[in-house]
Amino acid sequence: MNDHLSTTFAALADPTRRAILAKLASGEASVSELAEPFSISMPAITKHLKVLENAGLISRTRSAQFRPCKLEAAPLKEVAGWVEEYRRFWSESFDRLEAYLAQVQAEEHTGKKKKKHKKKHKH
Amino acid sequence: MNDHLSTTFAALADPTRRAILAKLASGEASVSELAEPFSISMPAITKHLKVLENAGLISRTRSAQFRPCKLEAAPLKEVAGWVEEYRRFWSESFDRLEAYLAQVQAEEHTGKKKKKHKKKHKH
DNA sequence: TGGTTATTTAGCTGATTGGTTAATTACAAT
DNA sequence: ATTGTAATTAACCAATCAGCTAAATAACCA
CATH class of the missing domain: 1.10.10.10 (Winged helix-like DNA-binding domain superfamily/Winged helix DNA-binding domain)
Structure with a gap:
C-alpha cells in the first residue's frame, strides 16, 4: 500500500x-x-x-x-476524482442503470465479450 | 471502527x-x-x-x-457525500477561499444563505 | 459413482494499527 | 536557574491485516 x-x-x-x-x-x-x-x-x-x-x-x-x-x-480532490468514476452506479435508478449497461454493451460489440454467466432478469 | x-x-x-x-x-x-x-x-x-x-x-x-x-x-455515495464537504478547500484558490469563508460567516450571522452549506457531521 | 473445477475454511505467519504509560525535548514565564 | 506547558519519542501490548499452504466443501460432468 x-x-x-x-x-x-x-x-x-x-x-x-x-x-x-x-x-x-x-x-x-x-x-x-x-x-x-x-x-x-x-x-x-x-x-x-x-x-x-x-x-x-x-x-x-x-x-x-x-x-x-x-x-x-x-x-x-484525488478521492473525489476516484469516487466520481462510480457516480453513474448510484445516481441512476436500477432500471435506468440496466438500460445504460445494455446500451454500452451493444455499442462495444466490436470485440467479443467473455461473459460466461447467464443474465438474470427477475423484476 | x-x-x-x-x-x-x-x-x-x-x-x-x-x-x-x-x-x-x-x-x-x-x-x-x-x-x-x-x-x-x-x-x-x-x-x-x-x-x-x-x-x-x-x-x-x-x-x-x-x-x-x-x-x-x-x-x-456516502463517500462522495463526505468528501463533498471539503470541496471548497480545493476547488478555489486560497484567496478566494478566504473570501468565501468570510462571506459564509457573514451570511450565517444575518441568517441569509446564497449557497447550500450543510453543517451536520456525524461519525 | 468418481473426478474435475470453483471457492471457501482452517490455521499459520509477519507487519501494521491504535492504544497505553513513562521519559524527553522545546519553549515561556517567572 | 527553575518551573510549567506543549508536544513528541520510546517501549510495550492486544487486535487486526494481508498473505500463505493445505484441507474441505460444493456443484458440475462423465
Missing part, C-alpha cells in the same frame, strides 16, 4: 482522524485543541496527526511551544 | 480491492475472473471479497459452481 490513494483512504478510515479534519475545516488548531474532544491520550493524537500528515491531509508549522495544524485538501 | 464510513474507507484503502471494484464496474464477474490479474492466491482474493461484501460494496449470488460478484455503489 505504497500508492497515494491507498494511504489517503487508510488515513480517512478512522472516525477520530475524520473528526480532526472536520475541526480543521474551520481553521488551524493546536494539538491540544484537537485532542480536547477525545478521551484518548496525547500520544495517541500525535500518532493520528502523523498519519494525516503522512497522507498529506494536514501540514504543520511552529509557533512557540505550539505546532498548529492546517487542513490540506489536495488528497481529498 | 464500527461506523459504516470507516468500514467503507478501510475497504477502499487497498489497491487490489479498488482494482476489483473497477473490474466489476464493467459487469458481474466470478471469483476466478476477478483473481486473474493478480499474482496472489485464491484465498487472498476470497478475503478481499469478504471485506468488500462486509462494507456493502459488492453483493454475491450463486450460479452453478460460480459465485458471481456485483458492484454495489451505495456506500460510495
Whole structure:
C-alpha cells in the first residue's frame, strides 16, 4: 500500500482522524485543541496527526511551544476524482442503470465479450 | 471502527480491492475472473471479497459452481457525500477561499444563505 | 459413482494499527 | 536557574491485516 490513494483512504478510515479534519475545516488548531474532544491520550493524537500528515491531509508549522495544524485538501480532490468514476452506479435508478449497461454493451460489440454467466432478469 | 464510513474507507484503502471494484464496474464477474490479474492466491482474493461484501460494496449470488460478484455503489455515495464537504478547500484558490469563508460567516450571522452549506457531521 | 473445477475454511505467519504509560525535548514565564 | 506547558519519542501490548499452504466443501460432468 505504497500508492497515494491507498494511504489517503487508510488515513480517512478512522472516525477520530475524520473528526480532526472536520475541526480543521474551520481553521488551524493546536494539538491540544484537537485532542480536547477525545478521551484518548496525547500520544495517541500525535500518532493520528502523523498519519494525516503522512497522507498529506494536514501540514504543520511552529509557533512557540505550539505546532498548529492546517487542513490540506489536495488528497481529498484525488478521492473525489476516484469516487466520481462510480457516480453513474448510484445516481441512476436500477432500471435506468440496466438500460445504460445494455446500451454500452451493444455499442462495444466490436470485440467479443467473455461473459460466461447467464443474465438474470427477475423484476 | 464500527461506523459504516470507516468500514467503507478501510475497504477502499487497498489497491487490489479498488482494482476489483473497477473490474466489476464493467459487469458481474466470478471469483476466478476477478483473481486473474493478480499474482496472489485464491484465498487472498476470497478475503478481499469478504471485506468488500462486509462494507456493502459488492453483493454475491450463486450460479452453478460460480459465485458471481456485483458492484454495489451505495456506500460510495456516502463517500462522495463526505468528501463533498471539503470541496471548497480545493476547488478555489486560497484567496478566494478566504473570501468565501468570510462571506459564509457573514451570511450565517444575518441568517441569509446564497449557497447550500450543510453543517451536520456525524461519525 | 468418481473426478474435475470453483471457492471457501482452517490455521499459520509477519507487519501494521491504535492504544497505553513513562521519559524527553522545546519553549515561556517567572 | 527553575518551573510549567506543549508536544513528541520510546517501549510495550492486544487486535487486526494481508498473505500463505493445505484441507474441505460444493456443484458440475462423465
